[in-house]
Amino acid sequence: MKHLPKHLRPRWRYLAVGLETWPDAEIDRRDFQRSIWFAAQNLLGDAGSADADLEVLQFDFGDATGEAIVRVRHGHVEEARAALACVDEIRNDPVGLRVRGKSGTVRACEEKYLGADGQIRDERKVVFGDAQRSAVERDGLLDVRTDGAFAGTTELDFE
Known part of the structure; x- marks a missing residue:
């Protein structure tokens, strides 16, 4: 099967998200993805959350802090940010999310917004x-x- 021409392919934006919670919390990628889908569905409805198509591409969590890259369709970034703001707990552990920035490519998102946050x-x-x-x-x-x-x-x- 042939690939679609470039002008017909879906366009994406990538959000760098920082996570922070209590030291005894254990969060994995699957739990984070489920919480994002649930928040988007509650805020945007079924059709809106399907249009935004939020997906966690990268996830790293340890020592009560973490970071993730969330893929969202071009044109739905504000809705995605609002849905992420609605996430206040993951698996009954309170969590704080902060969108560090958005980018057009995964690589640029990693280089600009992710990496060592300097917390010891x-x-x-x-x-x-x-x-x-x-x-x-x-x-x-x-x-x-x-x-x-x-x-x-x-x-x-x-x-």
């Missing part, structure tokens, strides 16, 4: 709520473990 993860003991607790430090922010959950804090909360 460190675990240490802190005094929080009149008790000594373990905390995970990332880029000046501390996630303190409290009774099976986490509390987001900064260095100023301990001085």
